[in-house]
Amino acid sequence: MKQHVDISHLSWYQTPASARYFVSFEGDNIEEIRAAVKFIQEMKLPILTIAGGRNSLLAFDEYSGLVIYNSSEGYNLGFDRQLSVLSGQSIWDLAEALENDHGIDLWHRFQGLPGSVGGAVFGNAGCFWLEIGPYVTSIQILDMQTGEIFSKTGEVMNFAYRWSECKNHPEWFILSIDFDLSELREKYASEEEPLLWRERVQPVWLSCGSFFKNPSREQSAGSLIEAVGLKGYHHGGAYFSEKHANFLMSDGTATWQELTELITMAQEKVREQFQIQLEPEVRIIRI
Ligand SMILES: Cc1cc2nc3c(=O)[nH]c(=O)nc-3n(C[C@H](O)[C@H](O)[C@H](O)COP(=O)(O)OP(=O)(O)OC[C@H]3O[C@@H](n4cnc5c(N)ncnc54)[C@H](O)[C@@H]3O)c2cc1C
Structure with missing residues (x-):
């Protein structure tokens, strides 16, 4: 277990962040993870699990407990x-x-x-x-x-x-x-080619994919964000993409405060105009 480790690169927003305690799960070191967890539990500190970081916004400067980074593969x-x-x-x-x-x-x-x-x-x-x-x-x-x-x-x-x-x-x-994997299980079929579809509709750069859940199949979070005028809107280094309004992005300089302020702004505007509460799909991790 290490201490005061820089974990900025673990979230795809790459906001500056560190971990008070840090351990990596490699697949064959369960006893090491167990020992680290026991130590942290005794100190009554929180534990955060993170893997690809493609769905996690780190809304803190230093995580006060243990971060378990999952690097196991196979x-x-x-x-x-x-x-x-x-x-x-x-x-x-x-x-x-x-x-x-x-x-x-x-x-x-x-x-x-x-x-x-x-x-x-x-x-x-x-x-x-x-x-x-x-x-x-x-x-x-x-x-x-x-x-x-x-x-x-x-x-x-x-x-x-x-x-x-x-x-x-x-x-x-x-x-x-x-x-x-013995049979295909999907709700609806689609002819879309995934990589080409992503290239066509999704911006490339620092994001965690679609930020909010779609309120329904008919009403997308992106259309609501666009309707309240936030498509392409910048707040410091944080912005909603011009290409896909539900992609909350960082230009590489966004702080977690700028990102969370923009999230709150979008939620408030959508609630005021449409009486809909947008729920994040991305996990916002606070301490
Ligand atoms: C460009 C882009 C496009 C995307 N497109 C899609 C899409 O089409 N559909 C979609 O569903 N998602 C999409 N996402 C989101 C993301 O790819 C998925 O949510 C992905 O499954 C997240 O995996 P991760 O390892 O990065 O999770 P992380 O961000 O590391 O973790 C996500 C959550 O899972 C928990 N977690 C992770 N591993 C474990 C574990 N071993 N045990 C317990 N808890 C764990 C974490 O604590 C956290 O709460 C997209 C993201 C990006 C950046």
């Missing part, structure tokens, strides 16, 4: 398309490997999805209407309060739009996930 494709994956594995790389090395194109849409498999399961990431949740058969979890390791089935995770039961359990650290 997968095993077994009989009958049963897949086991370490939680820090890049989902984009995995989707490519499944298609190119194993002839399985079920997760073609996840090519271009930044971040880890654990992060994707945590928030039930999806591209068009292909979500990761329906493929989960079981999740191996380290309970950071008790130090126990146990499994949960996919059914009890209550996967829904950008939601899993993990969000109710900040004490759960996802170690690995098992998936059943």
Whole structure:
């Protein structure tokens, strides 16, 4: 375990941030993680898990507790398309490997999805209407309060739009996930080619993807942000993209204060004009 580690690069907004305590999960060092967690629990300090940082805004200067960075990688494709994956594995790389090395194109849409498999399961990431949740058969979890390791089935995770039961359990650290890839499970089909679609509609630079959840299938967060005049609007180094209004961006200089002020501004304006409360899809981590 290290102390006072710079973690600015761990969130894709790259706001200046450090961790009072820091440890990296590499897949085979569970005992080290357990010991670090026990020490932090005894000091009654908080614990933050971060992997790709593609869905996390670090809204602090120094995190007062322990940051567990998940750098574990690897997968095993077994009989009958049963897949086991370490939680820090890049989902984009995995989707490519499944298609190119194993002839399985079920997760073609996840090519271009930044971040880890654990992060994707945590928030039930999806591209068009292909979500990761329906493929989960079981999740191996380290309970950071008790130090126990146990499994949960996919059914009890209550996967829904950008939601899993993990969000109710900040004490759960996802170690690995098992998936059943024997058949395609998607809500609606789409002909869009994921990488070309992303190039066409999404800005490239420092963002965490779509910032707010869409209030409904008919009403997108981006259209509401545009309607209240914030598309392309800059606040210090933070701005909503001209290309996609629901992409909250940093020009490389944005502080977490500028980003969160712009978020609040968008929420207030949308609430005033449309009586709709925009809910972040990106996790804003405060201390
Ligand atoms: C350009 C861009 C495009 C995007 N497009 C999409 C898209 O089309 N669809 C979509 O759904 N998302 C999209 N995203 C968001 C992002 O790719 C996903 O949310 C991704 O799954 C996040 O993974 P991560 O490893 O970066 O998560 P992180 O940001 O590291 O973590 C996200 C959350 O998961 C928790 N977490 C992570 N790992 C674990 C673990 N092992 N155990 C317990 N908790 C954990 C963290 O504590 C945090 O709360 C996009 C992001 C970007 C930057």
